[in-house]
Amino acid sequence: MHRRDALKATALGAMGLAAPIGPAAAAGAGETSLLPPAPATPRKWARGLDNQRKADLGDGTFLNPVLSGDRPDPAILKDGKDYYLTFSSFDSYPGLTIWHSRDLVNWHPRKPALHRNIGSVWAVSLEKHAGRYFLYIPVKAEPNDIYVIWSDHIDGPWSDPVALGLHDHIDPCHAVGEDGSRWLFLSGGDRVRLSDDGLSLAGEVEHVYDPWRYPDDWDVEGFSPEGPKIHRHGDWFYMLTAVGGTAGPPTGHMVIAARAPSIHGPWEHHPDNPLVRTESLDEAWWSRGHASLVEGPDARWYTLYHGYEAGFWTLGRQCLLDHVAWGEDGWFRMTGGDLAAPLAKPEGGEALPHGMALSDHFTAPLALGSRWSFFRPSPDEARRCKSGDGVLHLAAKGAAPSSGSPLLLIAGDTSYRFECDIEIDPGCTAGLVLFYDDKLYAGLGFDADRFVTHQYGIERARPANPHGRRMKMRVTNRAHIVAIHTSGDGGKSWQRFDRGMEVSGYHHNVRGGFLMLRPGLYAAGRGEARFRDFQFTALED
Template identity: 75%
Template sequence: MAELSRRDAIAALGGGSMAALPAGAPAAATASSGCAAFDKGWRRGFDGQRIADLGDGRFLNPLIGGDRPDPAILQDGADYYMTFSSFDSYPGLTIWHSRDLVNWRPRQPALTRNIGAVWAVSLEKHAGRYFLYIPVKATPNDIYVIWADHIDGPWSDPVSLGLHAHIDPCHAVAEDGSRWLFLSGGDRIRLSDDGLSTVGAVEHVYDPWRYPDDWDVEGFSPEGPKIVHRDGWYYMITAVGGTAGPPTGHMVIVARSRSLHGPWANDPGNPVVRTVSTDERWWSRGHASLVTAPDGSWWSVYHGFENGFWTLGRQVLLDPVRWTADGWFRMTGGDLAKPLPKPKGGQGGVHGQPLSDDFSGPLALGAKWNFFRPGPAERDRVRVERGALVLRGSGTAPVDSSPLLLIAGDQAYAFECDVAIAPGGTAGLVLFYDDKLYCGLGFDEHRFVTHQYGIERGRPANPHGRRMRIRITNTRHIVAIHTSGDGGRTWRRFDRGMEVSGYHHNVRGGFLMLRPGLYAAGEGEARFRDFRFRAL
């Protein structure tokens, strides 16, 4: 891993240079000052963000904060790679890397061309080559494959497999060497030897275990199959119960077979993971994979919603696994509310990345910043120039301007930026779920524009002209906005507060999260300088 810059090292210790918060705003937590009562227990890393590694041989979930759904994990020698559903964010499918299963850093995005909303993928290595099997919601729906000879790419152009009726592929190799994709609904299809096309037709091979009718779930929805081979058994791990909806719905079930070709027998202990009470720390737990740690111990990665924080999306979780005498496995981390012993062995390292950005180097597109639902030439709108992110205007508002967004994984945070616009332009800062549900503040040279509920509302006079500094503070769903006309020396509170606890999937659909970001609309270019993020 490259040596951290002095600035990054300071941020990793909880330091940083965010200007003083407005009067009445919560103080930022640091590595030594402790955390707010709502999220007590985590250590703090870059920009005060919470991190899982407690530094004392234990860790506390989430493994990576914020929207990291449908984790696809690959063990490659001493290295672990993981990626997540990226939906409408592009560049997408950023690969994360770890040596100890607890500390993770982003590397490069694998998918740059918009092929649709990316759902749960399969990340595999076969015969020395890396593969990503990618289901997308598009017109029509499909499953694509891309490949690379190095995990950092370059990755190939997407190849359509023509599978329009299934999601959540999982690559698996049978005892006879044949390659297969297991699919939602208990189905599978054979792959060609090179893994880049299908052979024959989809076949049904497994009837998933069914929960009792009186359980509160979203729907049956058998999906997310993951295959692991151990001690002569193939284990198929499946999610049922629906991904969101009631917190007690999503769950993990298991079946096994001596052959990848079946027959499959359900675990009599199903489900092996399920949220059973809304009092638990993590809701809707499911979509699990198994992996071995450097010391040979077994672990499961899966996702869940944080209690009361659907707005953060599905976060990735790590749960220790124990194998039973009769060859099944059990999760042993309980409801994951308490610290757990870390996996032993492996090389740790710095976790995460700073979200603050002084735009002094190349823009971290994919690894940090993503466009929402970009057009083919969206990348041409943005450049970094003399310490500024320059973003050409598009559309009229966040609804049609493809804003640049970040994933923020803390319950409370503030972000601010200096924004300058051209005549006829509009720009600002947003909290963005999707193009129908967002909030924030923009401005043109004469008036502010208030974004609320995904629509443009009040237009009070703008006293700052074509340049100002804006700060948005999201304190556990209570949003305050401040503006400054003197570069952050003095601040004025904007006369519109907001509450955003309903900006999430169970209200809007889409499986996304509420994300901080920047947008530019109208004429000319907007210049964003000195973007600062701080978890509170």
């Protein structure tokens, strides 16, 4: 059995599923048969910075994901020859980093748009109207709300967030009617009118659309109509909606569509709903949804949406690109199947440098919001860190990673290794972590006398530390199997730490929160920790 197939079988076993969903599994009386499992397709990505996988294969094709790691709820904006993209950033700050592309395949990070912690950021709307950029930001907080920020340049500065007072909805989508009126379409088939400047409400929430419903015997998480995206094309307004639940069963999340001759309706269902849905656990991507349409540099049409990589919920929902074909009936359809095989790259666009290095030698100010971000930071969190001259000084906070706002990365490979030289003050504890949230993480820390083992979000064994207050530490995560090594002589020799870990269950379907398992570093207790020469290397299965 191929390594990836074995890992998938392990994941299915953990779900209580002994075989792929397919005709044999769905043959019960009254059940709807699903398509057969997709044929196995070898997948081999190109490799970029730090050996990270990248989509562009260099031969006129690309292989999904176009942006790996946790890139959920993609919000895409076409602005002339430029494309801008951002994602739900949840509890990571600075957040809402804007990514830039000219060919829809190669993406480069620019700057974060949101610096003040206003809560857990969900699916946003990125728009340009009358020469000004807008972000409409739904936030899970106390209370929930939808905020708006604006800027006259995509790199900012962005305005301070303004709450709109929408406490019962998520997933806004800005739309402009044929009469020039501005609207936010919302979860549940609702909408609300905006003021002409887009910065306040100009009416009450109204229900305008009853989404298409799937058969009752499909395995889904819940109806959950969300993520509406409005596009005007020709004589029609098109609405894409996600239903079936974002996580849960891999066959649940799906893309449906409707259209109307006016922004005011009436809306008719697409005859081929659902347009996207995982139908077999043997498919490369699970729980696919939250789709947007965009015109490519070649005047053809494409769609961006998210999905979980089969067997790797720990990586979060990754950003996927598919081709769109318009039919003579005026409807669009996605054509890339389960996205397991390479697809033709859009023509005519400039290929920008893709991605960014995750290794950091700390010779410049910390790249907060692009490379690094804090988990649930306080308003002055950035004051904890100073980077330059080859050293990151990180002031201690809290008693453990759970209370210390660790510094984290988004790593998009199924296997990787990261290591760092760490020096601590007396009274400080520091180390490397694989961090889902403050209740679920793994890794290793140390103080002057002892190690501290982090497992399942608990501080467990504390064996003696033979290296003192400075050591090199390495964490290897090879398809969820974690090994930790330490070195007291600057990396000339390494000792394997006597506690292995397995982290395939560190994900949303276990813990909730819609996050991913992220590598990073922390400092707790008193004083500070000094980090040098952080090295990240993606590993191939």
